[in-house]
Amino acid sequence: MTTTEPLQTMPLRTSPPRTIRGRTARERLRGVSATTAKYLSLIIASILTLLPLSVLLFASLKTAPEYAQTGPFDPPENWLNFDNFVTAFTSGKMLEGFVNTSIVLVVSLAGTIFIGTMAAYALDRFAFRGKKLVFALFLVATLIPSVTSQVATFQLINGLGLYDTKAALILLFMGTDIIAIYLFIQFMQSIPVSLDEAAMIDGANRWTIYWRIVLPLLRPAIATVVIIKGIAVYNEFYAPFLYLPSEGLISTSLFRFKGPFGAQWEVISAGTVLVIIPTLIAFLLLQRWIYKGLTSGAVK
Amino acid sequence: MAIATPGAAPADAPAVLSAPARARRFGGSSRRTDRRRGGSAGRNVLQHLTPWFFLAAAVGLLLLFTYWPALNLFYFSVTDWDGIDLEKNFVGLDNYVQVFTDPRIFSVFGVSLYYFFASFAQMAIALYFATLLSFSTRFSNLFRGILFFPYLINGVAIGFVFLYLFQPGGTLDTVLSWFGVADPPQWLGNPDVVNWSLAGTSVWRYTGMNFVLFLGAIQSIPHELYEAADLDGASRWQQFWAIIFPGIRRVVGLSFILAIAGSLSVFEIPFIMTGGANGSATFVIQTLQTAFTFRQVGLASAMAVVLLAIVLVITWIQRKVFPDEKVDLT
Numbered sequence: 322m323t324t325t326e327p328l329q330t331m332p333l334r335t336s337p338p339r340t341i342r343g344r345t346a347r348e349r350l351r352g353v354s355a356t357t358a359k360y361l362s363l364i365i366a367s368i369l370t371l372l373p374l375s376v377l378l379f380a381s382l383k384t385a386p387e388y389a390q391t392g393p394f395d396p397p398e399n400w401l402n403f404d405n406f407v408t409a410f411t412s413g414k415m416l417e418g419f420v421n422t423s424i425v426l427v428v429s430l431a432g433t434i435f436i437g438t439m440a441a442y443a444l445d446r447f448a449f450r451g452k453k454l455v456f457a458l459f460l461v462a463t464l465i466p467s468v469t470s471q472v473a474t475f476q477l478i479n480g481l482g483l484y485d486t487k488a489a490l491i492l493l494f495m496g497t498d499i500i501a502i503y504l505f506i507q508f509m510q511s512i513p514v515s516l517d518e519a520a521m522i523d524g525a526n527r528w529t530i531y532w533r534i535v536l537p538l539l540r541p542a543i544a545t546v547v548i549i550k551g552i553a554v555y556n557e558f559y560a561p562f563l564y565l566p567s568e569g570l571i572s573t574s575l576f577r578f579k580g581p582f583g584a585q586w587e588v589i590s591a592g593t594v595l596v597i598i599p600t601l602i603a604f605l606l607l608q609r610w611i612y613k614g615l616t617s618g619a620v621k
Numbered sequence: 622m623a624i625a626t627p628g629a630a631p632a633d634a635p636a637v638l639s640a641p642a643r644a645r646r647f648g649g650s651s652r653r654t655d656r657r658r659g660g661s662a663g664r665n666v667l668q669h670l671t672p673w674f675f676l677a678a679a680v681g682l683l684l685l686f687t688y689w690p691a692l693n694l695f696y697f698s699v700t701d702w703d704g705i706d707l708e709k710n711f712v713g714l715d716n717y718v719q720v721f722t723d724p725r726i727f728s729v730f731g732v733s734l735y736y737f738f739a740s741f742a743q744m745a746i747a748l749y750f751a752t753l754l755s756f757s758t759r760f761s762n763l764f765r766g767i768l769f770f771p772y773l774i775n776g777v778a779i780g781f782v783f784l785y786l787f788q789p790g791g792t793l794d795t796v797l798s799w800f801g802v803a804d805p806p807q808w809l810g811n812p813d814v815v816n817w818s819l820a821g822t823s824v825w826r827y828t829g830m831n832f833v834l835f836l837g838a839i840q841s842i843p844h845e846l847y848e849a850a851d852l853d854g855a856s857r858w859q860q861f862w863a864i865i866f867p868g869i870r871r872v873v874g875l876s877f878i879l880a881i882a883g884s885l886s887v888f889e890i891p892f893i894m895t896g897g898a899n900g901s902a903t904f905v906i907q908t909l910q911t912a913f914t915f916r917q918v919g920l921a922s923a924m925a926v927v928l929l930a931i932v933l934v935i936t937w938i939q940r941k942v943f944p945d946e947k948v949d950l951t
Contacts, residue, residue, distance in 0.1 A: 355857070359753055366750060367767045373782045373825070376792045380785065393785075393792040440679035447672035455680060462687045464936055466886050468905055469925040472912040473690035473697060476704070496682035527671050556775045558889055563913070575777045576893065586785060593781045600773050608766060611773070615830070616837040 374597070381405050381590035388587045405591035409578070413592050418574030425487055425561075425570065426554050429494035433501050433550055434543055441505035442531050446517060463499050468559065478564060489564045494554055501546045504617065508542035509535065545614040548607060555600070571596055694929075697922035704918040716923035726924065729907050732816055732891075732900070733884045739820035740880035744873065746824070747831035752865055755839040756857075765836070772829035780893030783822045784809070812900040819891050819901055826890070831876055838869035871943060878939040882932050904928060 380388060382397035384404070409415060444452065467474075474493070483489040512535065520530050561570040569577065575596050582588045604611060698716055700709040720726050750768055754761050771779070786792045787808035794805045808818040842864060850860045866873075888905040891897060897906040908928065912921035 359758070363750070363753065363758070363764050366746075367764060370767050370771060370825070373786045373792070377782050377785055393795055436678045436682065439675040443672040443675035447675075449669060449672045452672075455676060458680070458683060458688070462683055464933055465687060465691055465929060466882075466932055468886060468888055469908065469928050469932075470687070470690045470694055471909065472918060472921045472925050473693040474686065475913070476693065476697075476918070477686070477690055492682070493686060496686035499683075502679065527675075531675070552773055556773075558776050558893070559909075572775055572777045575775070575781070578781070586788075589781055590785065593778045596775050596778045600775065601770070604766070604770060604773055608762075612769070612833055612837075615772075616833060 377590045378594055380586055381594045383587050385585070385587055405587045406595060409588050409592035409595060412581075413574060413578055413588075414569055415571070415574050415592065415595060418569040418571040421487065421565075421568055422555060422571040425490050425494070426551060428487075429491045429554060430547055430550055432491065432495040433498045434546065436495060437498065437501040437505050437546065438536055438539055438543070439531065440502050441509050442535055444502075445506050445509045446514070446535075459499050459502060467497055471559070471563065475563065483564075485565060485567055487565065487568070490560055490570075493560055493564070494550075494557075498550065501550065504546055505539060505542050507617075508539060512538050544610060545617065548610055548614045551603075552600075552611075691929075694922045694925055697919055698926050699923075700919045702919045703916045704912070705916070709919075712919065716920045717927070719920060720923050720927050726907060726911075729902050729904050730885070732903050733887065735816040735820040736823055736884035736887050736903075737880060739817075739824050740827075740884060743824045743828045744831055744876055744880070747828050748835050748873070751832050751835035751839055752861060755836060755865075765832075768832050769829035771826050772833075774826070776826075776889040777893055779822065779826055780890060783818075783825075783890075784894055787818055809895055809901075810899060815895060815899045815901045819894060822890050822894070823887070834872055834876065835869060838872040839865055842868040874943050875939070878935060878942075882935050885928060885931060885935075 376393045379393065379395070379397055382400060382402050382405070383391065384398075384402060387398060443449075444455065478484055478489045478493075481489075483492070516534055516538075517530050520534055525533070555571065557570075558572040558576070561573045562576065565573070575592055578589045578592050582592075697709070699711060699713060701712045701715075702709040750764075754765055758764070774782075788794075789807060789810075793808065794802075797805050806814045809815050846864050847860060850864060855863065886905050887903045888909075891901045891903055892906050895901045897903070897910065902910075904924070905928070908921050908924040911917050911924060
């Protein structure tokens, strides 16, 4: 797959003027209606995408009586009514959720990067007995849908005495990231071996080469993994739901709104908006890298 | 990615690192290292251990968290274990017989069909917009962002967004009333409708992923081809069938296979939105409930093994239909 630069827009196509001048009135009309249809379909799709999110934002800014009296499309009376957000944040224990998610995120990202780059270094730069076997093990592992093996994984976590700890989640996130290793291997293949050899002549050992040369050069691949993995961990629902029942991650904190807030949609909406905002900010800042990372992560 | 959860992505990943390609790379790097080899026996032993030092953590976690549970899954599946009891009684294939004969268990596969059909709509929509936006379009980055963004949103948040949308008298009903629909169905309460509502939510969530994959593939088609087609007077429609579609056939095929695997393992959206009520339980929901709510770990393991087997067969078909050699276009 040659999806290296999915974001890059195509250069403007310069059709020869001859054909434009030679167009008949009917052709021109068809061109205009095609353009209209094109933009119309884009606008309809955008509305369908944004509408469910916008009505939720409206609901989150209404007071309880206002919510009860108005329809979903009525804009809120006061656009700066953030009371629901405060309620959601404090009584929904969202701060705990954000803190826990950050801890799990940072530790498992760091772990994934070190474990993944080291494994990729060994697999790409060494020849050793059993290398094919290790490759095969990683390959076959990608075929096992993690959600199905949860039944047995749970027994393992329980047996290790890690049930209801953040360590369980961190280990699971680190242990199941085979995609990252593939991305690192692919990127490492583009780093010339002559660099390693030069360092070796200068007397560097393998660890120094990995730590001083390979790891810094892998920075772009690391950025990709941080983004893909970061999104995945932030959005992960079932693992924290199952393994960490007493503390909330951001997903499970939000899920708990279903109980105590029941039909208080103005509070639930506010909580939902609070969870979406960090994703939106990350998306706006990192657009290009997110597209790139996801295409290479999913197809490569 | 079709309706697949992000977790389903790995199933696809190795497809690209083809066995022959890996062998070539493997051979290549071994030659490189062989050149550096040599030295005393002691250094050799150390050299043999060095790669394992780098691999230890990754392989250890892999064995512990992937292979050990997978092996246990097979073991549990032939016992009547409840997950707590110290004793696990061997029951042979009883659990498997139950999976295939108990209509309450096997019939939930029918629910997958809704998601499977929805994923066609999803791919068609994604392909249409990917084609549109690969040609020069005003605000194309804005439209791309809008179409793609739902894929990044937290599953629980999406569940709430659509619970709100589907409420009786809620957003969707209000919109429909403008068009004169006075008696809308209970979107999530009616067993005849609920799976369509949930599958629709899935389309909303995952179209962006398909869209970005297709867009990336379309943009890797050499630009000169369009120019040549333009000079020959080919219409956009002709260009699509002659250039774009053949150019991205592989990604479309891959998405199709992933749609099958994904619709079998649908879990998050129905679990969050309905908890599997009103006939919306999928096979995965059923499996996890059997294990953790009803404490029938043996039976649940058999269900997981069956799902695993189906996914493996689908992946095998994928490899047959789309051999690796054609993947490495780069």
